[in-house]
Structure formats: C-alpha cells, structure tokens
Amino acid sequence: MFVLAESAAPLVQPTSADGVFTLLWLVIALPLLGAAILLIGGPLAKGRLDKVAHLIGVALPVLSFLLSLVLFIALLGRDSDNRQVGQHLYMWFEAGGLKVGADLLYDPLSALFLLLVTGVGSLIHIYSIGYMEHDPRRPRFFGYMNLFVASMLTLVLAANYLGVFLGWEGVGVASYLLIGFWQYKHSAASAAKKAFLINRVGDIGFSLAIGLFFVTFGTTDFTTISANADKVSEGTMTALGLLLLLAACGKSAQVPLQSWLLDAMEGPTPVSALIHAATMVTAGVYLVVRSNFVFDYAPHARTVVVIVASVTLLWGAIIGCAKDDIKKALAGSTMSQIGYMLLGAGIGVAGYPFAIFHLLTHGFFKANMFLGAGSVMHGMNDDVDMRRYGALSRAMPVTFLTFSMGYLAIIGFPGFSGFWSKDKIIEVALTQNWVVGVLAMLGAGITGFYMSRLMFMTFFSQKRWADGVHPHESPAVMTIPLIVLAALSVLGGVMLAGDWIVNFLEPVTGTPPEESPPIPALMISVIVVLIVAVGVAIAYYMYQRQAVPRQAPQDVSFATRAARAELYGDQINDVLVVNPGGHLVNGLVQFDRHVVDGVVEGTALGVGGTGSIVRLTQTGFVRSYALSLLAGAVLVVVALLAVNIA
C-alpha cells in the first residue's frame, strides 16, 4: 500500500543559537513566568493582585507571541537549508549512558507551532478577559492558561523526546486543571478525571517509545535518531511507530481513546477553544510529523495510522451530526478534523506538510467557532442546547458573521482556508489509496451536513429561546479576537500559495515524491465541493425548511440514537476495559481476603489451638512435672540402650 519514501533524508544538524535566536528560551519562560506570578504570587499577595491578574495573564503570552514573530522573521531571513537552530540550555540530567540536555530546537515545524500557539493563544487570552469577567477565580484561570501555553511551547520546542514528554505531561495537567475548572460541578470534575486517565493510556505508549528509543539509539535527540534511522530494523521502527501512535491517539482523541474529548467540553469555552480544539489535541499530529524519520521507515505503522485516522474522521463527524449541545457538536467536529490531519501524516512524506497546513487552518477556524459558540452562550445565559437557540443572526451580528467565516472554512467553501487544506489531504489520500480517499470525501460531505445543521439551528430557523433570555452581542474584548480569527480563517489558505508551506517544511519532513492523483486535482475539488453541497442541502431541508422541535425527538432511528450516545464509545470502554478491570480487581480483593488472609489467619488459629491443648499439661503439681522428667530420662536411657544394642 505504501512505498518507502526515497527521500527519508536525516535532519540537518542544527546550528547553535546566535543573535536573536539566543532569546529562544524566553518564548517558554515568559508564559511560565506569568503562571508563576498568578499561581504562586497571587495567593501570597492575598487578592491584591486580582485587579491586574488578567493584564499579567494576557501580557506575557502576547510578549511571547511578539518574540515568536521576530524569531520567525529571522528564520525566514536564513537560507532554506540552514533553518535549524538548536539551543543548549543546560544538562538536564545524566544517568549512566543516558544524557539528556534541556535542549531546544527551532526549525520550520516548531516555528509554525510557535506562531499558532502563542498567536491563537494570545487571542483566546484576550477573549477570556470578557468571557471570565464575572468569575471570582479569574486570576487562577489565567494562571492555568499561561501554564498551558508554556507547556505547549515546551512540547513543540524540545529537541529530544524527553523534553517533548515534559511538555506533553504539562499540557495534560493544564488540560486536567482547566476541564475541571468549575470543579464544584460533578460533571466537570469527572470529565477532568476521565480526560486525565485516558491520556495516561496514551502516555504509556509514549514512555515505552522513549525507552525503546534509548535502547535502540542510546539517545532521545531528534537529530541523532534521524541520522541513524536507516540502521535500525523495520520491526523496531514499526514498534516505535505504533507506540507513538498510541500516544497520539490519547492526546488527540483518536479512536479508540476518543471518548474523553466530548466530556472535556465541561471546561470554560476559551479552554475548549485553545486546548481542546486549536492546540493541545493536535499535539498527536505534531508528534507523528516530528517523528517522520520513524514513520518513513515503518510503512506498516503508517498503515495503522491511516486506518485509525479514517475511522476517527468518520466517527467524530457522525457524532457531530446528532449532538444538540453546541460545544459537543464542535468537539465531534474537532475529532473528525484531527482525523484528517492524522490521515495526512499517516500517508507519509507527501502528506506531512498538508497535515500541518490543515492543523494550522483548523487552529484558526475551530478556535474562531469555539469562541463564537462561547459568545452565543454568553448571550444566552450559558445555555448550550442548540434546540433553544435559533434566529440569532440578527441579535448577534458580529458573532454571526465571524462564525460564518469559520463555518465556510470548515466545510471547505472554495477560497476559504479549510478548502485548500482539506482538499490537499483528500488529494494525497486519493493518490495513495482510493478507499481512504473516498472515505475522506464522505467525511467532507458529513462535515458539510453537521456544520450546516449547527449553523441553521443556531443562527437561522425560528426563535426557540427559553423564557427570560435576551440575546445580545458580546463586548468588544470578545468580538475583536473573533474578527481576527475570522480573517485568518478566510485567508489562511495563502500559506499554500506557490507551495510555500511545502517548501518551508521540506527541511523537516523531506521532499515529497512526484506523484499525481488518479484523476485531475481540479476534478477532485469539484467532486468534494459537490458532496459538501449535498450535505449542506440535506441540512437546509431538515433544519431550515422544517421546524426544529424544542425537545429532541425520541422516536428516532438506531443510527441517530447511536450517534447521540457517541457511537457507544463509553459503553465499549465499559465492556472492554472498565468492567473486566473491575472484575479483576474484585477477584484480587477476594483472593487477598480469603486465600492470603486465610493462610495467615489459619496458621495463627492452628498455633493458638495447639497451644490451648498443650497448656493443659501445666497442672501446677510439682510431682507431676517430676514424673514427666523421669519419664523423659527413662526414654533417653532406653533410646541410648537401643542404639548401643543395635
């Protein structure tokens, strides 16, 4: 199915940081400083910091963004084959043969991520000022958000897998803290726990992969591993690829570790936008693309990646079709879009740049739509049920217009950013394997349907507002980030102009092979647009021409019921893992209680019982003791005699 790419060239040895690049560490340090001030200094200052907390929380990520921008411009000023910059901060730890430095690697891939994380992150921080205005714990919220940004930047800047793991766990903790930010709600607390636990499953894969890297290569540095990648057997590479895929599945909510993402929507909406749409959940895609030197030599692992991605892109899309909770519908869509990215990444050298391209455009339009959904909730008294929305386009014109840009981008309306990025992935998929390509096309059609459903139910059709709800436009501090993100959603496609992103990423991901799809690219675009149009038309017919009931209808088909239950993801987990695990633990408890404790208690009982019988010989009569003494002496004499005679 997949041929080995001939262009699996090792990474260029990074030049050590000079000039402006010596400030690279500051990109991470700034938001980390913000987190320290807000999370440690805030409680110490006993509330005196609260007035300025949001300003600190916004200023430091923005500074980090400006620095990223300067670094990016400096990187563009270099030759395309000299764009790897390494910075050795200090020796992190040494244990035997394992030497791990706190090293940063700034190359085209991490440069793009830096811009995405700090740029979209800053916008979402600004938006949060308005969204979290009435929350008494807003300083803490900004502290957690800054911690997240710092961890995510560590993840994408680290020059070795252990550094990535540090950031990986850091974003996991931040995600846990932020999903459960309103921890007094039971649903939020358990959603946070669920996300944390399912991510642990993926992390097992990551830690085993790191161990295997060390055993195989003696190091976890990207450059050293990629330089020696061709000397390792394909079996090892396949194992590494599958372990990394497991890690990616956990973080990026791919089947079979997908079920935490929809519950994670319990967190505040800016969190959903930043962590569970734009950045953290795409870390799995980053991991696969970053490990291209592994996957290039592991075609079987890539096949598995493609299968997982294809299943997830349909799985998420189907869930998105049936959810009435606007955030959960968007979360299903996120799963599905990450499936597209992973599909691109799984295809290999030809797909890596487009996976990253779609990741960036998705970061723009999905953050835009999540923030838009937050703006809608803000105006609707925090109601998330789309069945009680309707006709909001008049009440919230700015939110409506910006959301529409995101909507047109995600369904792939020609010219919008999502059109270019999704089209490229479908094209590459079709080139490699027509089954996967057709599935991706089908996914695009379903995307058209569920996003139009969301659009019609929220902004069009008829008013179904609950009593006492007076929708109003959000304040400027919330709408300005929406406008910026909307502009990016529209214009994100320029990155593809003249294949810029492909050429830019070439030093990291390799030279794409010269292959053309079985049918002309233009034809594919036309077919995809037609399929999407069908999806939109069905949604128009079902949710605009027909009245939307305020209560979700109960007499629905099995397919709808299954989609509402998230395709029984939780039930599958229960049957396959949770219940057997519970039975196993119960069995062990019974074993401990009856067998282990039984042996101990039985021994004690036996000794005690014997003692209580034997003690009866202690009569207190001296003469009876004397008699037994005599008997003993006679016995010894008889025994000696017997031995002597024999």
Next chain:
Amino acid sequence: MTPYVVLSSILFTIGCVGVLTRRNAIVVFMCVELMLNASNLALVAFAKQNGNLDGQIAAFFVMVVAAAEVVVGLAIIMTIFRTRRSASVDDASLLKY
C-alpha cells in the same frame, strides 16, 4: 566396684520414689539431696576405677550446686510455709494454666 554402683542405684531409686510420692516439701527436698549424693557416689566410684580425677571434680561441682540449691530451696519453702501454714507441695499449685 559393683557394690558402690549397686548402693548408688538403691539410694537414687529411694530418692526418686520419695520425690514422686511424698507431699511434704522438706522430705521431697531431702530425697533430692539423696539422689544428688547417690550420683556423687557413682561419680567418685567411677573416678577411682578409671584412675583419674574427672569424676571427683564433677562430684565437687555437684556439691557446690547442691549447697546453692539448699539455700534457695529452703528459703522458698520457708516463705511458702509462713504464708500458707503448709509445707505440702501439692498445695502450692497456683502457677498453672
């Protein structure tokens, strides 16, 4: 040689039967002494026969132990008699299960 051993055996048996059958603590005590001296007699007799002093030294040790035992034993019997007005070994049977 034989008469010494026979005498020793007779004395030992008398002492042994006395310890097992008599209740008066003083008498039991005397019988214990009788057994110790019976064994002393045997030790000395065998030492004479073997022509070395090993048995005689052992006899001295037995005498020292017996003297110490008399001191402690008589003191105990005295104390018991003072509190209970009885020297019967069967009466002093509280230390049991």
